[in-house]
Amino acid sequence: MKKRWKRTSILLALLVIIYVGIQPGMLVGKPAIKAASAVLMDAGTKQIILDYNGSNQVSPAGISKIMTELLVMDAISNxxxxxxxxxxxxxxxxxxxxKQLSLKQGDRFTVRELFNVVSLYSANDATIALAEHIGGSESAFVDAMNRKAAEIGLSERTHFANSTGLHTELLGPHRPDAIQGDSSxxxxxxxxxxxxxxxxxxxxxxxxxxxxxxxxxKGMYVSNTNWMLPSIDGPYAYDGGDGLKTGFDQEDGYHFxxxxxxxxxxxxxxxxxSETQEGRFVxxxxxLNYGFTSKQ
Incomplete structure (x- = not known):
């Protein structure tokens, strides 16, 4: 009787393990991702640890400002x-x-002030001001964005139409005629x-x-939209987190x-x-948990 009970217990335990291992939405040995696409990289080796629909095109919104940041920092270094x-x-x-800070025509700010609010808050007015300052015009700056994309080996599925990542209809009544189309x-x-x-x-x-x-x-402070920073000490704070960029598109959702x-x-x-603002951090x-705990 004891042997039979022992065998039954082992069998039940195995069934539980198998059931948990094949729950809907689970990837074998990897996290189930509730988003349109996701990628994880080991920055030390440049190895892609996880690729979930990583080659699918989306409207990047504020994520495209990473290229804007790169060109500004290149210009500083040069x-x-x-x-x-x-x-x-x-x-x-x-x-x-x-998303903007209601900056007024004729106002003057330093490159550093504008860069900070682009990096933390993704302010579109500050982004365009930097693009015009660095490139002479936003269209010239956008040309430089796409040249840089090709130079560093980004695929042809990535294209910059403006410095902000906004859809054309959101660029306002004074958008230059040369700025056309949407980014991907x-x-x-x-x-x-x-x-x-x-x-x-x-x-x-x-x-x-x-x-x-x-x-x-302006006598104002702008807060970081990255809720994973440990210094924010909120429910989404992540030990070791220090960047990098949020984005939101009405059609494609929340990015990070x-x-x-x-x-x-x-x-x-x-x-x-991601379907929600919080979801992108979840x-x-x-x-990140998978990357730090798995053996590559």
Missing amino acids: GEVNWDDPVAISQYASSVGG MTALDACNLAYYLIRHHPEILKISSQIQVSMNQ VGTAERSGKRLISVVFG ETRKL
Whole structure:
């Protein structure tokens, strides 16, 4: 009787293990991702640890600003501009839609102030002002964005139509005629772009990990939209998290390119198309936990 009970207990335990292992939505040995696409990279080796629909195109929204950040930091490194250079807000920048800070035409801010609010808050008016300052015009800056994409090996499925990632109809009444069409990006390309930015300008992580930045002339503070920063100490805080960029598109949902470092190991994650603002961080946590605990 005891032997039979023992065999029955073992059988039941095995059935439970098998059932748990094949729950709907579970990937064998990997986290189930509730998003349109996701990618996880080991930044030390550039190995792609997880690729879930990573080559699918989406509207990147604020994620495209990672390329804007890269070109600004390149210009700083090359001595073309300085952090303290004044930048005038144009009529076009002051009238753009989406997330913005209501900057007024003729207002002047430093490159550093505008860059900070682009990095933390994804402000579209600040983004256009920087693009016009660096490129001479936004269209010239966009040409440089696409040249850089080709230079660093991003796929043809990634294309920049403007500096902000906004759909054309949100660019406002003063959008230049040369700015046409919508941007597109894949999760794999977003991951490779983030890798390139962090590798060539590691100081971006000091900027992207700030909780708040100030706009002195406006007398206001702008908070970081990355809720995974440990210093924010909220329910989504993640030990070792220090970047990088959020985005939202009305059609494709909530995006997040995250990065974290633990014990000398840095991971870069991309979540495209989460249904909720919080969901992009929940899915990122799954990716990062998998990357830090699995043996590659």
